[in-house]
């Protein structure tokens with residue numbers, strides 16, 4: 001029997017469609033973005049996040065990523081503007097990263113793969129709940145932030161990385177409170193936007209992607225910390241949690257718009 005989906009040769013992105021047919025859809029993510037094909041849209045509004053630090057709840061290693069979960073039981077931490085209509089509730093953030101600094105992001109920009117990509121997942125409360133939002137084309141909005149390795153560690157990433165020691169193995173969860181993720185945003189608000197899917201199974205095509213053009217910088221030590229997470233449980237052999245990224249998918253005629261020239 002095919003094991004649960006993952007990123008290994010026997011359960012990785014090339015085989016997801018066997019159990020999750022949407023993985024072969026026409027609006028899949030991530031994609032490669034080529035600036036020559038991007039259309040500047042002057043009608044695109046700026047986006048705004050108003051997050052309540054008190055909404056942060058826990059941080060978890062689910063064996064596939066490191067995830068911070070927020071209280072989304074009311075409009076407490078919301079994202080507005082940009083290509084969106086209405087307020088989308090922040091539900092969780094997580095990351096995708098590589099086994100070395102030269103790859104790890106899911107979206108690829110003009111051939112550039114970043115060391116990691118952070119996703120802030122929001123859903124549209126007009127659809128009642130998250131499960132309902134997954135079935136709608138305007139159900140979910142994900143802000144993507146690229147992480148590049150440099151000399152200056154992003155101090156705001158420290159909070160997440162300090163918790164890594166408490167969630168080393170699969171299934172480990174720790175309290176994670178008083179955290180406003182908007183401190184992770186880069187200076188520039190410039191973004192690309194297009195319609196796509198979750199980059200993990202079942203790969204529902206319900207996402208308005210908002211990808212920030214300016215990467216944030218992290219240090220080699222910070223990346224090493226992320227790579228010290230284990231895919232396996234505490235009583236199993238250490239299996240480094242790295243390369244949890246899906247490769248770019250066919251664009252199939254979709255247009256990527258830019259908020260900037």
Ligand SMILES: Cc1ccnc(S(N)(=O)=O)n1
Nearest residue numbers: 119121142197198199200
């Ligand atoms: C909440 C969620 C589930 C699966 N995949 C994603 S992602 N990587 O598209 O942001 N987010």
Ligand SMILES: [Zn+2]
Nearest residue numbers: 094096119199
């Ligand atoms: Zn993601």
